[in-house]
Structure formats: C-alpha cells, structure tokens
Amino acid sequence: MRRASGSGPVIVVGASLSGLMAGLALARAGIEVTMLERAGADPRTGAAVGVDAGRLERVTGVRLPSQPSTSVTSVSPGLHSWTAVHAHLTAAATKDSRITLHHRARVENAGQDDHAAWVTTDDGRTFTGAAVIGADGHNSVIRRAVAPAAPHAAFAGYVIWLGVSDESALPRPSAWPRAVAFLDSDDALLLGYPLPGPNGAATPGERRLGWAWYDASRNQLFKAMGSVTNNVVQHSLRPGQIPPDTYTELGREAQENWPAPWNSVVRDSIERQSIIGIPIAEYVPDRLAAGRIVIIGDAAHVPSPMTGSGFSASLTDAEAVAAALTTGLVRNAVPEGLTHYERQRIHSARSLVLGGKRFSQSFAQSAS
Numbered sequence: 055m056r057r058a059s060g061s062g063p064v065i066v067v068g069a070s071l072s073g074l075m076a077g078l079a080l081a082r083a084g085i086e087v088t089m090l091e092r093a094g095a096d097p098r099t100g101a102a103v104g105v106d107a108g109r110l111e112r113v114t115g116v117r118l119p120s121q122p123s124t125s126v127t128s129v130s131p132g133l134h135s136w137t138a139v140h141a142h143l144t145a146a147a148t149k150d151s152r153i154t155l156h157h158r159a160r161v162e163n164a165g166q167d168d169h170a171a172w173v174t175t176d177d178g179r180t181f182t183g184a185a186v187i188g189a190d191g192h193n194s195v196i197r198r199a200v201a202p203a204a205p206h207a208a209f210a211g212y213v214i215w216l217g218v219s220d221e222s223a224l225p226r227p228s229a230w231p232r233a234v235a236f237l238d239s240d241d242a243l244l245l246g247y248p249l250p251g252p253n254g255a256a257t258p259g260e261r262r263l264g265w266a267w268y269d270a271s272r273n274q275l276f277k278a279m280g281s282v283t284n285n286v287v288q289h290s291l292r293p294g295q296i297p298p299d300t301y302t303e304l305g306r307e308a309q310e311n312w313p314a315p316w317n318s319v320v321r322d323s324i325e326r327q328s329i330i331g332i333p334i335a336e337y338v339p340d341r342l343a344a345g346r347i348v349i350i351g352d353a354a355h356v357p358s359p360m361t362g363s364g365f366s367a368s369l370t371d372a373e374a375v376a377a378a379l380t381t382g383l384v385r386n387a388v389p390e391g392l393t394h395y396e397r398q399r400i401h402s403a404r405s406l407v408l409g410g411k412r413f414s415q416s417f418a419q420s421a422s
Contacts, residue, residue, distance in 0.1 A: 064379060065090065065173055065183040067161045067196050071103070071136070072351025072368035073189030074143035078114035079376035081152040085383065088181055089147065090159040090173065092190075101216050102247050102264050103139055103365040104132050113373045116146045119254050133234070135218065135249050135264065139365075161190065164199040164347055171346035185346045185379055185388050192287060192335040194353035200344045206286045207337035207356045210411075211418030212270035214359060215304065216330045217323025218249070221261050224322055227315035230258035239311035243268040243417070246316045263319045266359070267304075270418050275300065276333045291331035301327060334358065336414060338407045342400055343392040350375055355403035358410030367406055374398055 066077045069091035077087045107118045118134060147153045160176045164186055172182040173196075188196025198205040221230070235246040249262045275297070276282045281289055301324055308320040323329050337356035342349055350371035357364055375395050382391025 063184045063383060064088070064187060065171070065181050065185070066187045066189055067164075067173060068092075068188065068190035068194075068351075068353070069144070069147070069155060069157075070189065070191060070351070071140060071143065071365065072353075072372060073187070074140070074147050075110075075114050075369055075372035076187055076189060076350055076375055077147055077153050078116065078143065078150065079372050080379065081147075081150045082113075082115055083376055083380045085152065085376075085380065087153045088183065089153060089155045090161055090175070090181060091155065091157050092160040093157065095144075095157045101136055101214075101266050101359065102133050102249055103136050104362060105134050105139060105365060106132065106369075110369060113369060113376075114143065114146065116142055118142055119250075133247060133249065135262070138250075161195050164188070164196050166199075166346045184383060185348065185392065187375060188347065188349040188353045189351050190353050192337060192352045192356045193289075194349060196347060197349050197353050199347050200349050201339065201341040204340060207335035209273075209282045209285045209287050210334040210336045210358060210414040211273065212268060212414065213272060213276055213331055213333045215267040215269060216265070216332065217320065217328060218262050218264045219319050219322040220251070221259050221263055224263070224315065224318050226259075227318070231263065231315065232258075235316060237312055237316065241270060242307075242311060244312055244316060244320070246319065263315075265316065265320055265323070267308075267320065268360075268417065272300070272331075273333075276331065281331075282333050287333045287335040290333070293327045293329060296327070296329070296331060304329075334414070336407055336411055338411070339400065339403050342396040342403070343389075345389050346392065348375060348392045348395060354399075355407050357407045358414050360413045361406060361410040363406055367403065370402075371399060 063085050064080055064087050066073050066087055066089045069089050077089050080087050111117045147155055161173045162176050164173045170182050171186040172180055173186055174180050188194050190196055192207045231248055237244040245266045247264050249264050250256050251260045251262055281291055305321050305324045308317050312320060335356050339355050342354050351368040378391040378395035382388040
C-alpha cells in the first residue's frame with residue numbers, strides 16, 4: 055500500500071451536503087476527519103431543500119440565517135437554496151481545525167483490513183483511517199465496496215430541469231407568488247418555490263424564484279448525450295451541454311404550459327442558458343455497511359425528489375453514523391458500531407425510496 059498522503063481517524067468521501075454534515079457531526083464529537091471531494095471549491099447549484107434549522111444546528115453546529123417572521127415573509131418556512139446551505143456547511147468545515155478538506159481528490163477505490171480502512175485517488179494518493187464514510191452521491195464509488203452485488207442506482211425514467219431567477223429581473227406580475235406552487239400540464243410537472251435573495255431578503259421583488267420541471271419526454275436526449283447508459287445515470291447536463299434546439303423547445307413549452315408568473319421565471323432561466331438537466335436515479339439499499347466502510351446520503355439511498363425527504367434523511371444518517379463511530383472508536387469496535395448504524399437506518403432508508411418509486415413509475419408511465 056502506498057504511503058498515506060493524508061490521514062485521520064475517519065475518511066469522508068464526498069463534500070456535498072451529507073458528507074459535510076457527517077464530517078461536522080464527527081468533529082463536534084472530537085474526532086479528526088479527512089474529507090475528499092472530487093469537485094473544485096467553486097460554488098455549485100442545486101434545488102431548494104427543506105431544512106429543520108434547529109436540528110441542523112444541533113447535529114452540526116451550523117446556524118443558517120434566520121428568516122423573517124412568517125407574518126411578513128413570502129418564502130416557505132425552512133426552505134433554503136441548496137447552494138446557500140452548502141456554502142454555510144463548507145465554511146464551517148473549512149474553519150474547523152479537526153477537519154481537513156481536500157478538493158479535486160477523485161477517489162477510485164476503497165479497501166480495508168482488520169485494523170484500518172483506506173481509499174486511493176486517481177493521482178496515486180492513499181488516505182487511511184479507522185473508517186471510511188461514502189457520501190459520494192448516487193454514482194457512489196464507495197457503494198461498490200459495501201454492496202458489490204448492487205453497486206448502481208437505476209434511472210427512474212424521467213429528468214428534472216432546474217433553474218433560479220432573481221425576482222428583480224422579471225416582469226412584475228399582478229401578484230407575486232407567496233408559497234410553493236405545484237403545477238401540472240399533460241405529461242409534465244412544475245414545482246416553483248420562492249427563496250430568500252442573496253442578502254436574505256424575503257419580501258416580494260427582492261427574493262429569488264426557483265423551479266424544478268419534471269419531464270419524462272426527453273429521456274432519449276439524455277441517453278444520446280451519455281447522461282444515461284444501460285439504465286444507469288452517469289451525469290447531469292450542464293448549460294453548455296444542452297443543445298440549442300432543446301433550449302428553444304423548453305422556452306416554447308414553458309410559455310404554453312405554465313401560468314404567470316412561473317412561465318416568465320422558467321423562460322428567464324432558459325434565455326440566460328442557466329439551467330441544469332438532471333436524470334433522476336433511484337437506489338433501494340440492501341446494505342449500508344461492510345466492516346469499516348459505510349455509506350450515507352445519496353450513496354446509501356436515492357429517493358425521488360418528490361418525496362421531499364432527501365435532506366432530512368441525510369441529516370439523520372449523519373447524526374446516526376457519527377454516534378455509531380464515536381462509540382465504536384472509544385470501544386475499539388468500529389465494525390460493530392457501523393453494523394449498529396445499518397440496523398438502525400436500513401428500514402427507514404428502504405421505505406423512503408420505495409415510497410418515491412411509486413410516484414416515479416406512475417409519472418414515467420403516464421408520459422410513455
């Protein structure tokens with residue numbers, strides 16, 4: 055085995071929301087953490103997430119900016135942009151002396167013996183610790199070490215287009231939206247959601263408006279672009295990868311399908327070519343741990359976004375795995391601790407995904 059380039063009692067692979075929450079929870083317990091993130095440090099984009107801010111602070115120590123009283127606000131209580139939550143968690147992890155965060159560290163393999171677990175990166179480094187936590191998303195590398203018989207999440211049969219616009223850049227409607235909107239049109243669904251503005255403003259005209267367009271009519275595009283191969287989701291389509299004709303089609307359909315002001319919101323994002331196309335994956339777990347290696351978040355269970363419970367489940371994972379490892383390290387019984395985590399979480403994780411699959415099957419079939 056190559057000499058370790060970085061080490062810590064616990065290695066966390068992935069610094070998205072679930073990985074950051076687990077790392078921070080472990081650090082609060084006094085455990086040193088090495089985090090490996092394949093992407094760079096630049097901000098990323100994602101949908102809105104519903105956050106129990108009090109519970110997040112209790113588990114991770116991170117306090118999100120408070121929203122105004124519901125009597126004056128026009129955003130849904132607890133709703134935050136994925137980008138804002140990720141930024142706050144990243145800032146907290148960066149400041150914590152017990153956490154070492156490596157960006158552009160792409161993990162290729164994981165292994166273990168009776169005394170340690172390790173991962174290797176594509177540039178030849180090896181990181182060794184008492185345990186490895188896989189928080190590396192739906193296309194998890196670490197899942198292969200935990201569940202080699204079922205390593206891949208399956209394509210759910212539809213995609214989601216995501217975008218966010220500043221209200222100040224939009225035509226002023228007769229009435230600003232004040233809550234989450236659920237809209238349907240033939241074989242498509244749209245979720246629209248007001249979000250606080252960059253400065254935390256939550257009054258109409260100062261907020262941001264996000265949207266998620268559920269679309270089962272363009273699966274062939276994603277297969278042709280290599281985003282879905284053999285029913286396995288490989289990657290999303292970023293703005294520069296989306297064909298010009300698709301932008302044109304989406305803009306026309308937005309005008310035809312969605313009422314004001316959401317048609318203007320969607321068209322603004324499309325005209326700026328500031329959207330992401332995400333093929334939706336689903337994964338029902340049979341295993342969450344194997345020896346000193348464990349998976350959490352989307353590496354462990356990938357539900358339909360329609361469940362609205364992905365963030366909450368990931369936070370529960372982070373709290374449970376931190377507690378299991380804290381006990382396991384004290385007792386020199388890490389594998390036993392992670393087995394306890396698996397028993398504690400497996401039923402809820404499976405139920406969450408199976409519940410979402412019922413929506414996915416119905417939605418995908420209605421558009422076929």
